[in-house]
Amino acid sequence: MKVVIATKNQGKIEGARKALASYFKDFEIEGIPAPSDVGDQPVNEEIYIGAKNRVKNLKAYCKQNGIEAQLYLAVESGVFNSLGKWMVTNIAVIEDDKDFESWGTSPSFPIPDNFIDEIIATDLSQFTNKIFGKDDDRHNHGGAIQLLTKNKISRIDLNEFAFTMALIKYLNKEWN
Numbered sequence: 001m002k003v004v005i006a007t008k009n010q011g012k013i014e015g016a017r018k019a020l021a022s023y024f025k026d027f028e029i030e031g032i033p034a035p036s037d038v039g040d041q042p043v044n045e046e047i048y049i050g051a052k053n054r055v056k057n058l059k060a061y062c063k064q065n066g067i068e069a070q071l072y073l074a075v076e077s078g079v080f081n082s083l084g085k086w087m088v089t090n091i092a093v094i095e096d097d098k099d100f101e102s103w104g105t106s107p108s109f110p111i112p113d114n115f116i117d118e119i120i121a122t123d124l125s126q127f128t129n130k131i132f133g134k135d136d137d138r139h140n141h142g143g144a145i146q147l148l149t150k151n152k153i154s155r156i157d158l159n160e161f162a163f164t165m166a167l168i169k170y171l172n173k174e175w176n
Helices: 010-021 046-064 113-121 124-132 136-140 143-148 155-171
Strands: 002-005 028-031 071-082 085-096 101-105
Touching (some): 002 010, 010 071, 010 155, 071 155, 085 155, 101 155, 113 124, 143 155
Parallel strands (some): 002 071
Antiparallel strands (some): 071 085, 085 101
């Protein structure tokens, strides 16, 4: 099975690969960057919209370049307000070659209220680099979550969780 994902970020690709490997034995995954058409720091609904737009733009790129795939994937990270508290989450979108869409989220983690304005004005990665020191490898693999959980959970894990949740609807089409 051919799978394309709307990124070159190795942390996102590895998270998707791990989720897919739990359900499929024979697949190849290729990363192709595609724009989200939302701001650098997606807020609330923009998280889903950004992931959905990445899939749409990825499919258009593949069609224009003769790339055929069975699954098209994207994941977007952002901040959202739930129950009056700010959180960070990842939303993964999966579409198959027949336009069937499934989506899911990762576990979320809280952001202190005193940081949210600066995060929204820049983005979480820039803010994390400012607070914890710049580390480009952390952005691709571990992420802020790795620091905050004392190396128990990485960005790869959050992406794997998001893609696993997105696979639920896809794997259970008879329920839809």
